[in-house]
Every structure is written in structure tokens, then in C-alpha cells.
Amino acid sequence: xxxxxxxxxxxxxxxxxxxxxxxxxxxxxxxxxxxxxxxxxxxxxxxxxxxxxxxxxxxxxxxxxxxxxxxxxxxxxxxxxxxxxxxxxxxxxxxxxxxxxxxxxxxxxxxxxxxxxxxxxxxxxxxxxxxxxxxxxxxxxxxxxxxxxxxxxxxxxxxxxxxxxxxxxxxxxxxxxxxxxxxxxxxxxxxxxxxxxxxxxxxxxxxxxxxxxxxxxxxxxxxxxxxxxxxxxxxxxxxxxxxxxxxxxxxxxxxxxxxxxxxxxxxxxxxxxxxxxxxxxxxxxxxxxxxxxxxxxxxxxxxxxxxxxxxxxxxxxxxxxxxxxxxxxxxxxxxxxxxxxxxxxxxxxxxxxxxxxxxxxxxxxxxxxxxxxxxxxxxxxxx
Numbered sequence: 001x002x003x004x005x006x007x008x009x010x011x012x013x014x015x016x017x018x019x020x021x022x023x024x025x026x027x028x029x030x031x032x033x034x035x036x037x038x039x040x041x042x043x044x045x046x047x048x049x050x051x052x053x054x055x056x057x058x059x060x061x062x063x064x065x066x067x068x069x070x071x072x073x074x075x076x077x078x079x080x081x082x083x084x085x086x087x088x089x090x091x092x093x094x095x096x097x098x099x100x101x102x103x104x105x106x107x108x109x110x111x112x113x114x115x116x117x118x119x120x121x122x123x124x125x126x127x128x129x130x131x132x133x134x135x136x137x138x139x140x141x142x143x144x145x146x147x148x149x150x151x152x153x154x155x156x157x158x159x160x161x162x163x164x165x166x167x168x169x170x171x172x173x174x175x176x177x178x179x180x181x182x183x184x185x186x187x188x189x190x191x192x193x194x195x196x197x198x199x200x201x202x203x204x205x206x207x208x209x210x211x212x213x214x215x216x217x218x219x220x221x222x223x224x225x226x227x228x229x230x231x232x233x234x235x236x237x238x239x240x241x242x243x244x245x246x247x248x249x250x251x252x253x254x255x256x257x258x259x260x261x262x263x264x265x266x267x268x269x270x271x272x273x274x275x276x277x278x279x280x281x282x283x284x285x286x287x288x289x290x291x292x293x294x295x296x297x298x299x300x301x302x303x304x305x306x307x308x309x310x311x312x313x314x315x316x317x318x319x320x321x322x323x324x325x326x327x328x329x330x331x332x333x334x335x336x337x338x339x340x341x342x343x344x345x346x347x348x349x350x351x352x353x354x355x356x357x358x359x360x361x362x363x364x365x366x367x368x369x370x371x372x373x374x375x376x377x378x379x380x381x382x383x
Contacts, residue, residue, distance in 0.1 A: 001094045002090075003096070004095070004097070005039045005096075007099055007100075008078055009032060022101040034105070039099075042115075048069040050101070052073070072088055102203050105200045113126075114126060117158065121191075123160070123182065123185050123193060126155070126197030127154065131147070134146075155180075157182050159185060166188065167187065167188055167190075224311075224376050226272035228264070228271075228272060228278075232254055234252070238253060241253070242330065243318075243351065249324070257283070260296075261320075262320060264370070266338065267295070267299050270302050270303070276306075296337065303341065311377070313344050315350070316348065316373070317374075318349075319372075322362060327351070328353070
């Protein structure tokens, strides 16, 4: 089932300190980056739309230019914004997930749970039970309400595409305005399934929320490093691939795949950081599926494994040990290939090369060695 995601970042356009809240810095990136993170990890999400107010279009498109999202102009209120985004969905989209742009701590686990329930029930919202005493009044207490059966509602909310489109169409016709999308579906007489939300899935509304978000961000950023090392023999009759780039040389690297020693070491460093063994475990040389396969493909598969475990790549540092060929003419191209494979900025990829001063098998030009170090971070984890 093809899924479309709508991340409303327009609506009332609430600002904190004169800046739209979704563009405020959290750590080293704008808040909206963290909101988008789990959606970018799921291959099932075919389209991501980020609607923003007209005055923020240029800023949003500049900030999100490197991400596979569509930034469009939203409306004056959230409901209008979602309706405009629904009109931009591809006809093939069958399931729609709608998530507040100012909820940066959505876990991949909760997103997947909402999508699974949405596909099964047609409409789903994550909720949390209310534990505080609830009172009704103005300056004075008028009534104490029972907490039984009361819940606070979060996003992401997930709906069958035709259902949520019909709900918004009817609401517009009748001039009905709601505080969430599920309310519009309820008006159609459709039952909405509730599943358990997460306390960490907070919405940034006030300055105090931003302070809490900074603390939560700092407490949640789990880091791990990994080291990968690989050796391959230089032989005649093989193309030479290093860092995903074909290099002109009279010999190539012997291997079951294309023999790209640099990408093999890089893949091993990622697997080591996240505790998933090595490439020999996942892509054994006895398996014909990996015969002569490009190592860029293997690296992409390793990245998928990391993402499924909730890990992302912060930066990589690689060293090639070889007497020849010269690496310098290909260094920038290698950095671009690796950055694209890993979905990180090229400035976060470093490639060095050195010789062994003619010592050993590398010095005799019999092979090439690569050593890679990677820093991974886990964006979210259960509280």
C-alpha cells in the first residue's frame, strides 16, 4: 500500500521569538528536520508534503532543498493547510499519515504502529490517558470532571486516502472547523481507532516546550562508533572500483562482488557500530546473489539495516593504504558517491590515502587496504 505523508508546518503560523517554531534550531538543525527524520526512513512512504505559509516558502525550500520532500504553500489555518496538501497527493496514494511539524520526537516505532493500524482500521490516532485531575472553570473552579475515558490526542493520525479527502471536502462545504483531522472523520460516522501514543512525542507550542525539547534532545542522542578494515588483492582482468568510483588502472581488486575495498570497510564500520556483525554475515561469498554486485548497492542495504534499527550516520573518516593508483584525482568523486549513498552532507565524508613506504604486500603493489571509522547516532528511543 502506497503511503503519503503530510507534515503541516503552516496553519496559524505560531512564532517563538519572531521565528516560525518549526524553523527554530534544535541541536544543530532546524526543528522540522527531526520531525521529518522517521518519515525519511520508511521506503513505504512514497510522497512527503510539507505545507508552509506563503511568507515562509523561500526559507523552507532553502532549508529542505536536499531532502526528498515537496514544500508547498499552505493556508491560513491548519485545516485548510491539510486540505490543500491532500489535493497535491499522487493518485496512487492509498494511505495518508498527517503529523504536526512541531512534534520532533516521533519514534519510528510509533509511526510504524500507526501505519499498521491505519491500514487495518482505516482511521487511527495515538492517544495518552489523562492522569491529572481535570477541572472546568474560568478564574474559579466550576466543576471537577471525571478522567475516566478521557485522552489527549497526538499525531501522526493515519487515514485511508479517500476517507480523509471526503472528510475535508464535507467540512469545507459545511464551514466546519475542527482542531484535528480525526474530528472531521468522526463527523462522517466513521469509527476512529485509538492506539497508545508516547510521552516523548511532545508538541512544541510555548517557549517552555522548546527548553524541554532541548533537554530531551540532549538526553536522547545516543552515539556509537564503529571501525571497519578490509584487504583485497590486486589482479589482472578486473576493473578497479574504489569508493564507488571506477578508476583507470591495469589491475582490479579480487572479490566476489566488485571488490571495492573502501566501501566494504565502510559497510563493516557501520555494521560494527550498530552491532550487526559484518558484511560476510549478510553478503557471504558463497551466495550467487552477490556475484559481481556493485558495492554501492551493498552499502545501501547496510544503511537500510541501520535505519530499521533507528540509526543514522553522523560522519565517516576513511583511509586507503596503497602504493598506486593515485587517489587524489578521484577523492572528490568518491566523497560525493559515499555522501549520496549514506544520505549525509559531503562535508561529513573524509577520505585520506597513504602508502606503506614500499613495505609489505601493499608496498609490493599486491593489494590495497582500507580502514574506516564511522560515528552513528540514534535519534529516538523509548523514555
